[in-house]
Amino acid sequence: MKKFNEKQILNLIVSKFGNKNMEPYIGKDDISIIPLNSLNSSSNEVNDDKFLAVTCDMLVEHTDVPPKMTFEQIARKSVVSSVSDLVSKGIMPKAALISLGLPKSLKNSGISKLINGLSLASEEFGIEIIGGDINESKEIIIDCCMFGTLSSIANIPRRNGACIGDYVVVSGIFGYSSSGLKILMNNLPSPDSYFRKRSVDSVLKPYPSYEFGIFIANYFSSSMDSSDGLASSLYELSKESGVNLLIEEDKIPIPSKLKEFLSINNLDFHDLVFYGGEEYNIVGTISEKNILEISKVLKLHHLKLYIIGKVVSGNGRVFVLTSDGNKKLLKNKGYTHFT
Numbered sequence: 001m002k003k004f005n006e007k008q009i010l011n012l013i014v015s016k017f018g019n020k021n022m023e024p025y026i027g028k029d030d031i032s033i034i035p036l037n038s039l040n041s042s043s044n045e046v047n048d049d050k051f052l053a054v055t056c057d058m059l060v061e062h063t064d065v066p067p068k069m070t071f072e073q074i075a076r077k078s079v080v081s082s083v084s085d086l087v088s089k090g091i092m093p094k095a096a097l098i099s100l101g102l103p104k105s106l107k108n109s110g111i112s113k114l115i116n117g118l119s120l121a122s123e124e125f126g127i128e129i130i131g132g133d134i135n136e137s138k139e140i141i142i143d144c145c146m147f148g149t150l151s152s153i154a155n156i157p158r159r160n161g162a163c164i165g166d167y168v169v170v171s172g173i174f175g176y177s178s179s180g181l182k183i184l185m186n187n188l189p190s191p192d193s194y195f196r197k198r199s200v201d202s203v204l205k206p207y208p209s210y211e212f213g214i215f216i217a218n219y220f221s222s223s224m225d226s227s228d229g230l231a232s233s234l235y236e237l238s239k240e241s242g243v244n245l246l247i248e249e250d251k252i253p254i255p256s257k258l259k260e261f262l263s264i265n266n267l268d269f270h271d272l273v274f275y276g277g278e279e280y281n282i283v284g285t286i287s288e289k290n291i292l293e294i295s296k297v298l299k300l301h302h303l304k305l306y307i308i309g310k311v312v313s314g315n316g317r318v319f320v321l322t323s324d325g326n327k328k329l330l331k332n333k334g335y336t337h338f339t
Contacts, residue, residue: 030055030085030088030224030225031053031054031055031085031086031089031091032053032054032055033051033052033053033054033150033153033156034051034052034053034054035050035051036050036051036052050149050150050151051149051150051151051152051153052147052148052149053086053089053091053147053148053149053150054145054146054147055082055085055086055145055146056082056143056144056145056146057078057081057082057085057143057144058141058142058143058144059074059077059078059081059140059141059142059143059144060139060140060141061074061139061140061141062139064077065077065140066181066184066185066203066204067184067185068184068200068204069203069204070113070117070204071110071113071114071117072113072114072116072117072120073117073204073205074114074117074140074142075113075114075115075116075117075118075121075142076117076118076120076121076124076205077206078098078118078142078143078144079096079118079121079122079125079127079144079146080121080206080207080208080280081144081227081280082096082144082145082146083125083127083146083208083210084208084209084225084227084280085146085225086146086148086213087208087209087210087212087213087214087217087282088209088213088217088223088224088225088282088284089156089157089213089217089223090155090156090157090213090214090216090217090218090220091148091150091156091213092126092148092214093125093126093127093146093147093148094127094128094147094148094149095127095128095129095130095146095147096122096127096128096129096130096144096145096146096147097129097130097131097132097144097145097146098118098129098131098132098142098143098144098145099132099133099134099135099142099143099145100114100132100133100134100135100140100141100142101134101135101136101137101139101140101141101142101143102134102135102136102137102140103136103137103138103139103140104136106140114140114142125210127146155218155219156218157217157218157220157221157222157223157284158222158240159222159223159224159236159237159240159241160222160240160241160242161220161221161222161241161285162221162222162237162238162241162243162245162285162311163221163241163243163285163287163311164243164311164312164313165287165288165310165311166221166285166286166287166288166310166311167285167286167287167288167291167307167309167310167311168234168245168247168283168284168285168307168308168309168310168311169220169283169284169285169286169305169306169307169308170226170230170252170253170281170282170283170284170305170306170308171209171212171213171216171281171282171283171303171304171305171306172209172212172253172279172281172282172304172306173253173254173255173279173281174226174230174252174253174254174273174274174276174279174281175254175255175258175272175273175276176198176199176202176255176279177199177202177203177206177276177277177278177279178271178272178273178275178276178277179195179199179255179258179261179272180198180199180200180201180202180203180204181203181276181278182265182267182272183196183199183200184200184203188261188265189264189265190257190261191257191260191261191264192257194257195255195257195258195261198255199255202279203278206278206279206280207280208225208280209225209280209281209282211301211303212282212303212305213282215297215301215303216282216294216297216298216303216305217282217284219286219290219293219294220284220285220286220290221284221285221286221287221290222237222240222241222284222285223237223282223283223284223285224236224237224282224283224284225280225281225282225283226277226279226280226281226282226283227277227278227279227280228277229274229275229276229277229333230252230273230274230275230276230279230281230283231270231274231275231318231330231331231332231333232275232277232332232333233283234247234283234318234330235316235317235318235330235332237283237284237285238314238316238317238318239316241285241311241316242314242315242316243311243312243313243314243315243316244311244312244313244314244315244316244317244318244319245309245310245311245312245317245318245319246309246310246311246312246319246321246327247308247309247318247319247320247321247330248308248309248320248321249320249321249322249323250321250323251306251307251308251309252273252306252308253306253308254273258272258273270330270331274330274331275331275333285311291307317329318330318332
């Protein structure tokens with residue numbers, strides 16, 4: 001039998017342990033939402049008016065740490081992944097539990113730098129680190145379990161909420177992180193120093209779409225982050241919602257020098273833009289009505305939203321209109337463990 005990949009293992013866990021009596025947010029949405037019964041002191045009635053949002057993400061050195069990443073950056077990246085999961089749903093992160101697996105060979109200076117990186121990340125994103133666990137391991141492993149609270153789940157976008165006629169939107173540029181990883185791994189030439197620095201920085205110090213998520217995500221009909229790749233995210237939204245997505249290749253925001261980088265290194269556009277991953281952008285769908293409603297919010301907070309396609313009828317596939325006018329089925333691939 002063919003070995004399970006990451007998503008198949010996750011689906012198996014959800015099928016075994018998903019609690020049908022709880023908010024159906026377990027597993028597939030990267031976050032889980034738990035109702036908290038709060039006691040009304042005046043009437044002694046129990047009200048389900050508070051919810052706890054929980055997510056966790058594990059960083060493993062040999063799969064998640066690229067060359068030249070410092071200990072501080074390793075620790076920060078472990079926090080960024082969980083921040084991105086929460087803010088893609090419009091939920092502000094509040095606290096985290098951090099568990100460390102550390103090899104015996106790691107020097108005291110390395111341990112101190114990891115702790116310092118966690119401290120800096122907690123300050124950067126306003127998160128209290130409230131505990132965790134430490135164990136011995138063969139390589140650096142950091143597990144971050146992060147929490148946020150909310151008073152209502154009415155406007156939290158799921159992956160299955162995309163409706164025919166909605167716009168497909170993204171919060172940022174695609175292509176820098178894939179380019180940066182190839183530069184770090186293979187020392188590839190770059191069009192100019194700015195492209196090289198921006199690409200490498202996007203790998204070593206990724207930034208989640210924090211403000212965009214907090215102020216805009218609640219207007220979405222569906223959403224998730226793009227940490228596993230743009231194509232993978234688009235397919236998740238289309239399959240969960242039971243619709244097709246039609247993406248216009250020319251509307252995807254990319255670096256101005258990306259095509260030059262592709263040309264001089266003989267690389268493929270789709271590999272870097274659709275299949276690379278770890279941009280930590282938000283990918284979502286939004287109605288035409290809400291597009292109009294958020295224009296003032298975007299302007300007020302100096303945020304950009306990029307419309308890259310439409311939601312159309314179908315059964316979970318993603319098509320791309322290429323620059324030459326052809327309509328092609330996009331491959332469903334991205335970064336997945338155990339593949």
